[in-house]
Amino acid sequence: xxxxxxxxxxxxxxxxxxxxxxxxxxxxxxxxxxxxxxxxxxxxxxxxxxxxxxxxxxxxxxxxxxxxxxxxxxxxxxxxxxxxxxxxxxxxxxxxxxxxxxxxxxxxxxxxxxxxxxxxxxxxxxxxxxxxxxxxxxxxxxxxxxxxxxxxxxxxxxxxxxxx
Amino acid sequence: xxxxxxxxxxxxxxxxxxxxxxxxxxxxxxxxxxxxxxxxxxxxxxxxxxxxxxxxxxxxxxxxxxxxxxxxxxxxxxxxxxxxxxxxxxxxxxxxxxxxxxxxxxxxxxxxxxxxxxxxxxxxxxxxxxxxxxxxxxxxxxxxxxxxxxxxxxxxxxxxxxxxxxxxxxxxxxxxxxxxxxxxxxxxxxxxxxxxxxxxxxxxxxxxxxxxxxxxxxxxxxxxxxxxxxxxxxxxxxxxxxxxxxxxxxxxxxxxxxxxxxxxxxxxxxxxxxxxxxxxxxxxxxxxxxxxxxxxxxxxxxxxxxxxxxxxxxxxxxxxxxxxxxxxxxxxxxxxxxxxxxxxxxxxxxxxxxxxxxxxxxxxxxxxxxxxxxxxxxxxxxxxxxxxxxxxxxxxxxxxxx
Numbered sequence: 001x002x003x004x005x006x007x008x009x010x011x012x013x014x015x016x017x018x019x020x021x022x023x024x025x026x027x028x029x030x031x032x033x034x035x036x037x038x039x040x041x042x043x044x045x046x047x048x049x050x051x052x053x054x055x056x057x058x059x060x061x062x063x064x065x066x067x068x069x070x071x072x073x074x075x076x077x078x079x080x081x082x083x084x085x086x087x088x089x090x091x092x093x094x095x096x097x098x099x100x101x102x103x104x105x106x107x108x109x110x111x112x113x114x115x116x117x118x119x120x121x122x123x124x125x126x127x128x129x130x131x132x133x134x135x136x137x138x139x140x141x142x143x144x145x146x147x148x149x150x151x152x153x154x155x156x157x158x159x160x161x162x163x164x
Numbered sequence: 165x166x167x168x169x170x171x172x173x174x175x176x177x178x179x180x181x182x183x184x185x186x187x188x189x190x191x192x193x194x195x196x197x198x199x200x201x202x203x204x205x206x207x208x209x210x211x212x213x214x215x216x217x218x219x220x221x222x223x224x225x226x227x228x229x230x231x232x233x234x235x236x237x238x239x240x241x242x243x244x245x246x247x248x249x250x251x252x253x254x255x256x257x258x259x260x261x262x263x264x265x266x267x268x269x270x271x272x273x274x275x276x277x278x279x280x281x282x283x284x285x286x287x288x289x290x291x292x293x294x295x296x297x298x299x300x301x302x303x304x305x306x307x308x309x310x311x312x313x314x315x316x317x318x319x320x321x322x323x324x325x326x327x328x329x330x331x332x333x334x335x336x337x338x339x340x341x342x343x344x345x346x347x348x349x350x351x352x353x354x355x356x357x358x359x360x361x362x363x364x365x366x367x368x369x370x371x372x373x374x375x376x377x378x379x380x381x382x383x384x385x386x387x388x389x390x391x392x393x394x395x396x397x398x399x400x401x402x403x404x405x406x407x408x409x410x411x412x413x414x415x416x417x418x419x420x421x422x423x424x425x426x427x428x429x430x431x432x433x434x435x436x437x438x439x440x441x442x443x444x445x446x447x448x449x450x451x452x453x454x455x456x457x458x459x460x461x462x463x464x465x466x467x468x469x470x471x472x473x474x475x476x477x478x479x480x481x482x483x484x485x486x487x488x489x490x491x492x493x494x495x496x497x498x499x500x501x502x503x504x505x506x507x508x509x510x511x512x513x514x515x516x517x518x519x520x521x522x523x524x525x526x527x528x529x530x531x532x533x534x535x536x537x538x539x540x541x542x543x544x545x546x547x548x549x550x551x552x553x554x555x556x557x558x559x560x561x562x563x564x565x566x
Contacts (some may be wrong), residue, residue: 065517094479
């Protein structure tokens with residue numbers, strides 16, 4: 001029975017031109033996004049894991065389920081240097097939304113950590129550039145990433161009495 | 165991660181037959197033969213007459229499947245063009261009798277956009293809302309008909325959520341109306357799955373499309389009941405003066421062969437797919453209990469499986485499934501050019517958040533039981549992965565303390 005089914009599938013596979021894409025997934029076929037986006041989508045960095053305990057100094061959440069993107073960012077701040085020490089996030093959204101939040105989290109903590117002033121001024125173009133570009137219509141996804149970080153920094157500043 | 169097992173990408177599983185079907189072997193063979201006919205079907209010399217003979221043979225084959233006369237079949241460049249020709253053609257020839265056209269809110273974009281442009285030209289368009297399963301009711305249609313209604317266009321089966329509309333009943337309602345409006349149905353998803361006999365259905369115009377029936381892309385057909393005049397969109401002498409442009413003998417031959425074959429296979433293929441569809445739903449719901457099924461369970465296309473998954477987004481699901489070797493479709497805004505969520509899901513009252521998490525699987529000739537089971541298993545893994553990243557599913561166990 002099983003053998004029979006396989007045989008039928010093969011016959012049909014040939015006659016119908018299946019499989020439409022030969023070989024392994026995406027062999028030689030350009031992906032919709034850059035390699036960097038792909039890497040961050042398949043292996044996102046600094047995701048706040050289920051069950052993880054992350055004492056945050058500031059949190060920010062932007063977007064809405066109805067619009068199709070929601071990003072939550074939590075940061076820890078070094079009180080002396082006033083730099084971002086750690087960053088965790090969660091994103092509901094498409095591949096570029098997930099990849100851009102991941103990239104943003106990486107940028108926030110790389111080196112000695114981003115200064116709060118710098119974090120407040122982070123531009124979506126900087127994230128997009130690091131991602132190796134995004135399709136035009138995906139621009140808004142990363143616009144949310146820097147906004148969520150900014151909200152988290154403001155949350156920290158408000159809690160510490162030096163918000164504006 | 166869901167995409168890392170190398171054994172899983174050994175062979176692709178194509179589950180997007182509602183978007184495009186592979187070219188059948190017999191259609192390819194017929195096309196190869198027809199490609200030797202170099203003449204223009206409108207020429208009177210031998211080469212032209214040979215091309216004409218082939219074209220008319222194809223037309224007769226299509227007419228036979230639809231239970232129509234060959235003269236009632238017009239070739240077009242696509243299903244979309246046939247839809248546009250039906251709407252625009254009838255609107256222009258009947259504008260003296262009335263300016264009111266009824267469509268449904270869940271039509272294909274080809275109908276919706278043509279209706280919009282007719283609206284800008286002064287026609288009045290009523291868009292019937294479906295119920296929560298996507299069904300257009302006869303009572304809704306009855307209430308919408310007016311003395312100046314000239315045309316009603318309701319799709320046979322919805323391409324996104326698979327709902328099959330009660331075309332026979334709707335056609336009866338239309339024809340009982342005093343102003344004698346015409347009834348058109350976009351039947352692009354129907355051949356091979358549903359009855360496409362125009363006499364049985366009682367339709368005046370019907371669109372069919374080659375690329376959904378294992379035929380070549382780039383050709384469609386419009387059935388036009390004898391005696392109905394259509395104003396052409398593209399002028400010319402071909403196709404009875406209704407559709408200008410030299411006909412493609414090759415594409416017509418492939419289309420006709422493929423349509424005949426689909427109809428011949430329907431008695432076996434439709435129940436086979438319906439069984440696989442039901443198994444697919446069972447598998448998905450067993451693995452992802454909060455997945456929401458769209459459309460009716462019974463009165464739906466035998467090859468359509470459509471679900472929304474709370475908390476995650478459709479384009480992400482699509483790309484991860486693709487990496488796992490499985491092709492599907494999504495109604496998510498992120499996957500559309502206009503970044504708007506599916507108009508069909510919004511019309512059946514789905515909340516915008518959930519519509520972003522929609523996935524459509526459409527089955528076809530190459531689909532086997534093992535494919536469906538593997539797709540459900542991969543989907544489960546992907547849902548687990550994406551929910552571990554999503555901001556909407558943050559587990560209560562995670563604590564962000566300030």
